[in-house]
Amino acid sequence: TVAAARAQHGWHAIDAITLDECPTEYGGMTAVPVIEDYVLTAVRVYQDGELLQTITPEGEDDVIAGPVYDSPEYQLIHFPDANNDGHRDLFVGTGGSRTQNTLYLWNPETSRFERCPSAADLQNPVFCPREGAVYDGGSNSAWEFGFVRYVWQGRQLVETHTLEMVENLADYNRNADPQYRKTHSYVL
DSSP: HHHHHHHHHGGOOOEEHHHHHOSBBBBEEEEEEEEEEEEEEEEEEEEEEEEEEEOOOOOOTTBBBSSOOTTTOOOOOOOTTTTSSSSSEEESSOSSSTTTEEEEETTTTTTTEOOGGGGGGGEEEEGGGGGEEEEEEESSSEEEEEEEEEEEETTTTEEEEEEEEEHHHHHOOOSSOGGGGGOOOOOO
């Protein structure tokens, strides 16, 4: 059951966990990134040493994660229980502002990771299992930094709140695309 699976790894009791705090291996499962020209072109997922799945980009212009560097300080693989269903999922990417990252949710019916399109904009998520939410923040442009709160509705991540911070509202409005013009400044 879902409750038993959650109790197994204790995820439901956690208030908040960052991407860097999520395990890079879990329950005999590991993933090996394939990097070519600073782009992640494939991920090979192994269960107890046996190849379980090879994940590749879905479309011609699709990228799993980027930019990535073949360097140990850039951890690319994380196993959070992103959607709080009791199963570890696969987050691929470095996190951080203006990076491409991909979340794959575990499907227990097919025993495969499946891409979660509604999580395509996650840059640097903080998972909050106790409230069933994901908080994400990062640089949106040269003029703004944004924080977004999402909640899970089934296997879909739905935005509930957004906070965008700009250093100077007048400069932002002068330089930004008119459709994104801000009208109120926030003081924190």
